[in-house]
Amino acid sequence: MADTEVDLLTIGAGGGAYPAAFRLARAGARVVMVDPKGVMSGNCLYEGCVPSKAVRETAALYLDQEKFQHLGLPGRICPDYAAVVAHKDAVQNRRYAQHAAELAAVPDLRLIQGVARFIDAHTVQVHGERGDERFHCRHIIIASGSEVFVPPLPGAELALTSHDLYKPDPTLKNLPAHLVIIGGGYIGLETASFFAALGSQVTLLQKGGQVLQGMDPGMVDQLVPLLHPRIHLMMGVEVESLEATAAGKRIVHYRRDGMSAQIHADVVVLAVGRRPVLPEGLDGLGIVVDRHGISVGPDLRTQHPHIYACGDVNGRVPLFHAAVRQSLVAAHNILGGDVPMDYADFVNVPTTIFTLPAAASIGITPARAKAANIELVTGHYAFAEDSRAQILERMDGEIRLFFEPGSLRLVGAWVVGIDAGHLIGEIGMAIQGGLSAYDLARFADQHPMSAEGIGKAARSLF
Ligand SMILES: Cc1cc2nc3c(=O)[nH]c(=O)nc-3n(C[C@H](O)[C@H](O)[C@H](O)COP(=O)(O)OP(=O)(O)OC[C@H]3O[C@@H](n4cnc5c(N)ncnc54)[C@H](O)[C@@H]3O)c2cc1C
Numbered sequence: 001m002a003d004t005e006v007d008l009l010t011i012g013a014g015g016g017a018y019p020a021a022f023r024l025a026r027a028g029a030r031v032v033m034v035d036p037k038g039v040m041s042g043n044c045l046y047e048g049c050v051p052s053k054a055v056r057e058t059a060a061l062y063l064d065q066e067k068f069q070h071l072g073l074p075g076r077i078c079p080d081y082a083a084v085v086a087h088k089d090a091v092q093n094r095r096y097a098q099h100a101a102e103l104a105a106v107p108d109l110r111l112i113q114g115v116a117r118f119i120d121a122h123t124v125q126v127h128g129e130r131g132d133e134r135f136h137c138r139h140i141i142i143a144s145g146s147e148v149f150v151p152p153l154p155g156a157e158l159a160l161t162s163h164d165l166y167k168p169d170p171t172l173k174n175l176p177a178h179l180v181i182i183g184g185g186y187i188g189l190e191t192a193s194f195f196a197a198l199g200s201q202v203t204l205l206q207k208g209g210q211v212l213q214g215m216d217p218g219m220v221d222q223l224v225p226l227l228h229p230r231i232h233l234m235m236g237v238e239v240e241s242l243e244a245t246a247a248g249k250r251i252v253h254y255r256r257d258g259m260s261a262q263i264h265a266d267v268v269v270l271a272v273g274r275r276p277v278l279p280e281g282l283d284g285l286g287i288v289v290d291r292h293g294i295s296v297g298p299d300l301r302t303q304h305p306h307i308y309a310c311g312d313v314n315g316r317v318p319l320f321h322a323a324v325r326q327s328l329v330a331a332h333n334i335l336g337g338d339v340p341m342d343y344a345d346f347v348n349v350p351t352t353i354f355t356l357p358a359a360a361s362i363g364i365t366p367a368r369a370k371a372a373n374i375e376l377v378t379g380h381y382a383f384a385e386d387s388r389a390q391i392l393e394r395m396d397g398e399i400r401l402f403f404e405p406g407s408l409r410l411v412g413a414w415v416v417g418i419d420a421g422h423l424i425g426e427i428g429m430a431i432q433g434g435l436s437a438y439d440l441a442r443f444a445d446q447h448p449m450s451a452e453g454i455g456k457a458a459r460s461l462f
């Protein structure tokens with residue numbers, strides 16, 4: 001089998017891969033992407049960000065109807081989860097069609113439906129649509145992403161995962177009366193919010209003392225009391241096994257405070273984390289893999305300067321937009337002849353937990369500052385005083401900005417409540433631009449929009 005020469009091969013075609021593939025193809029490089037899905041966007045579009053947020057936004061609209069009476073809209077609507085799922089599928093299909101058109105517009109960029117494995121540090125074999133093909137690659141981006149982690153629990157196969165909930169034509173198409181979720185991270189809490197808003201009773205079982213571990217406890221403490229009352233959080237739970245009843249229900253056996261107990265459910269969702277997907281043949285290459293994934297620094301290079309690892313597979317910031325930025329950093333460094341000319345910032349990445357309400361954060365927050373022995377100056381703004389929040393009756397939560405003492409340069413923030421996901425992006429731009437509390441205080445953001453609160457939080461210092 002003769003090897004085909006390429007300038008770049010990406011293992012995967014998700015957010016960690018395709019931005020670099022397009023960038024290099026536009027610069028005239030010979031580029032091949034490989035992904036068993038045969039489409040771009042990886043797990044984000046297939047079973048992650050987009051489908052979960054399609055369900056979320058419908059749930060958010062439905063939740064708002066609890067206020068319709070106050071807003072002058074009497075009457076009730078009721079959810080049809082099968083139709084919610086149909087909408088989610090339609091959004092996924094629409095985006096797949098868009099990506100297909102984007103790919104077709106770059107005729108020299110090839111996406112092979114197949115699985116890639118390393119033969120050596122420059123040779124990749126693809127088992128795909130046209131049988132086996134081998135590529136000799138000047139550069140390789142490993143962007144094979146992550147997959148659901150299923151712990152070795154007896155009966156774990158009786159639980160659904162985010163894959164089953166959000167993939168096209170998902171397994172779950174009816175609203176369960178009682179949903180038990182194991183794991184209180186991003187996926188567990190978001191899923192709990194969506195289903196509780198739509199009408200399910202949700203019990204969330206979390207081992208340890210805090211949901212959203214790794215997030216600033218101050219922000220988590222703000223968020224938790226605002227979650228829907230149909231969500232029951234149980235901390236310190238050690239799940240031991242799952243069992244099915246003759247009627248098709250589920251029983252979760254667990255230990256808490258040294259006592260054994262059980263809980264009945266219509267559906268159980270397991271959301272205890274994801275793990276990196278490593279391509280076959282990687283182990284022989286001397287590339288360092290730690291418990292988060294392939295070890296890389298901000299230049300995204302592995303131990304081989306021509307092999308990069310971007311996105312979830314390196315575990316640094318497992319978010320879609322971080323994967324995209326990392327992919328572009330790798331592309332720039334490839335264009336620079338594998339001598340770094342661009343670096344990813346792993347700290348100043350906005351992240352939103354799309355619960356209802358949402359919580360979002362970026363940069364250095366008090367917990368991180370304390371661990372690094374850094375002092376912060378804090379500016380506050382409560383949504384209780386915000387015009388838009390009052391108009392929509394969503395007055396819970398706040399904007400909190402964190403500044404470096406002295407210079408008052410903005411270094412971090414969190415937002416809990418209305419428009420959190422939008423606001424953290426605007427705050428992120430201010431951090432990236434090196435703005436200070438003085439700059440934010442001087443900018444007259446629009447009235448009556450929640451972004452007014454950013455300037456007001458800065459002005460709380462003066
Ligand atoms: C339920 C859920 C909700 C999420 N919500 C959000 C959100 O709201 N916002 C956000 O920013 N992030 C969200 N994420 C995270 C986001 O999906 C990931 O961070 C993002 O998909 C990472 O992109 P990636 O390209 O690194 O990997 P992936 O999207 O995992 O793509 C990797 C691709 O590589 C392919 N692949 C694997 N092995 C091989 C191989 N050997 N050869 C060829 N191809 C291979 C896979 O099939 C896959 O298509 C969510 C994730 C989940 C599960």
Ligand SMILES: NC(=O)c1ccc[n+]([C@@H]2O[C@H](COP(=O)([O-])OP(=O)(O)OC[C@H]3O[C@@H](n4cnc5c(N)ncnc54)[C@H](O)[C@@H]3O)[C@@H](O)[C@H]2O)c1
Binds near residue numbers: 188208
């Ligand atoms: N809004 C977003 O950006 C978004 C949304 C969903 C997912 N994601 C990405 O997907 C990744 C995976 O999400 P996730 O929620 O599966 O993982 P996670 O790592 O965020 O959370 C897993 C949670 O499960 C808990 N846990 C682990 N084992 C347990 C057990 N046996 N019993 C009970 N609880 C247990 C952990 O303590 C943790 O709280 C996230 O890290 C994030 O990067 C992002």
